[in-house]
Amino acid sequence: MSIQEESVRDTSVRSGGPQEPTPGLIPLTDPSGEASGGALQDLVVLDLTRILSGPFATMTLADLGADVIKIEQPGQGDDTRQWGPPFQGEEAAYFLSVNRNKRSLAVDLKSAEGLAAVRQLALKADVLVENFRPGTAARLGLGYEDLSTENPGLVYASISGYGQTGPDAARAGYDAIAQARSGIMSVTGEAGGPPVRVGVSSADLVAGMWATIGILAALHEKKRTGRGQWVDISLLDGSVSWLTYVSSGYFASGETPQRYGSAHPTIAPxxxxxxxxxxxxxxxxxxxxxxxxxxxxxxxxxxxxxxxxxxxxxxxxxxxxxxxxxxxxxxxxxxxxxxxxxxxxxxxxxxQTVDQALIDPQVIARGMVAELEHPTVGALKMVGCPVRLTRTPASIRTAPPLLGQHTDDILSGLGFSTNRIASLREAGAVQ
Structure with missing residues (x-):
């Protein structure tokens, strides 16, 4: 159900390891000998997210075959396009890390016509993912209640700092704050030392993973009922969920968990x-x-x-x-x-240090380092997708898009004429 088929099958993806087929990165073939598409190849995902949590979720869906349309602000794009150094060419390495396999539509949501185009996309989409502060999407006319009236099958996922309900729902969310409030930082670091933030943005990444799981669950339920639903994910909830055995230990003993550095609280050595x-x-x-x-x-x-x-x-x-x-x-x-x-x-x-981990023979053998061609960067290495499916493997098909790279294609697919697109571009509504 791709809104418009595009030449996304050109994939100059090269495995970072031995030149033999690697499940999950090199497309496999089915028994008939035909190349198999991704498991989610019939889904259209409208991506209204930015930074990390949402883009990580939508990249995972894209790796699994979904047609992901990324909405970006003209002239600026996703904030992470400017998050550098390091840069590769003109592109920030941070942005490149979580936006492959997507198409970029640069449209001004403050423009009436631009907003109308995005709404038109939302009414055709199977999935919409957003990570605005709660209430923002609704004020734009892109909230779940509004869109689901006309698109009842829509699976709508919201990622926020604290969720759509509760006393802190309206507060802005940040990874480090979620790590702090969830208790994760309190058990991270050396015994006797200060609490330490996890070395990667774990709250953002776990929220993106939970969003992906919630979306897939809602899509499965939709098969039975034909109806979509609202998936509500928060950075704080996701990080609290990671407490698992640490929280159970507290519930069982009443003792507040402590920091053990690299050690385990209940196993030694x-x-x-x-x-x-x-x-x-x-x-x-x-x-x-x-x-x-x-x-x-x-x-x-x-x-x-x-x-x-x-x-x-x-x-x-x-x-x-x-x-x-x-x-x-x-x-x-x-x-x-x-x-x-x-x-x-x-x-x-x-x-291992990061550079050592990325040349680890097991990492390479599993296809977890891939290389593809970017239109301005040239050869671009990135971490692969860890999901392994035998018949419908994940794949890295296209490089992270340039800002507005697919604006014309996507709007044409909605029925916009060349003259109308030119008019919108002249007005600054699109790029």
Missing amino acids: YQAFATADGFVMVAVGNDGLWRRLTTALNREELAVDERFASNPSRVAHRNILIPLLEEIMLTRRTDEWVQALDLAGVPVGPI
Whole structure:
């Protein structure tokens, strides 16, 4: 149900790894030998979002095949187009990271004609995603109640800081504030140190993921009823949902969870250790793994020490156990420990920097680094889509769009004449 078919199948996508088909990035074929489309190829998604949470959700839908039309302000576009350095050519790396596989329609929502065009798109769309402050879309005539009257099958997703209800619904939302209020920051950081923000914008990203899940659930329900519904996602809700076992521990004990750095509050040893040349993460999740670790360390006596024989006792005596292990781990290099613990069957991994992670052989083999051609940047590398479907794989088909790159195509698909589009552009309503 693409509003207008476009040459989006030209995909100069190259896997960052071996030149063999990689599920999820290189289109697979069905038993008939025909290239299979994405799982969501019949969906039109109107994207009224900007920054990170919404664009991450709509990019995921686009990777899965949806026709995503991104609405941007003429002359400016998504705020993240200016979020640099770093830039690649004239494009901000931040914008490029979450806007592939989309078409850009640059239209001024303050213009009556521009707003009317967007509303026309909304009445044809299967999904609309917005991350305005609550009430803003409704004031523009693009709220759920208004649009669903004429498009009852519309799945409408709103992402906001605090949701559409509650005493703080009208407040602006920011990732760092959601991390702070949700309790996530309170359990992040070294013991005895200050609370720390997660190194990526976790509140934004988890909200985008929950929005995607909510949209897919609503689309599934629509098959039974023919009716869409409103998906209400907040940054704060999403971050609170991540508390899972941390919150259960509090409910069970009444004790406020603390910071443990890289360690785990209820498992030991389960943390990072410094080595002779770096850091390694060791995850001993049960007593059998503990015995394997002591053998690999040539310290079998620790396995039968009553202070360390069971996980509860190791947790209770972690202040004694961890310094012992820290001293041992400093005696060998990271690669030596990884090899030794792997051989012993103990879960282990090097703590890699971002540049190291992006050339990790497993990351490359899974197609999680892709490369495609951008019209002004040239060769553009980006992180791939982690969803693996055997018949309808996710794919990276087109580069993040230039501002207004598809304005004419999209408006033509709505029935706008060339003269009318030119008139709108001359008036500044579109770009």
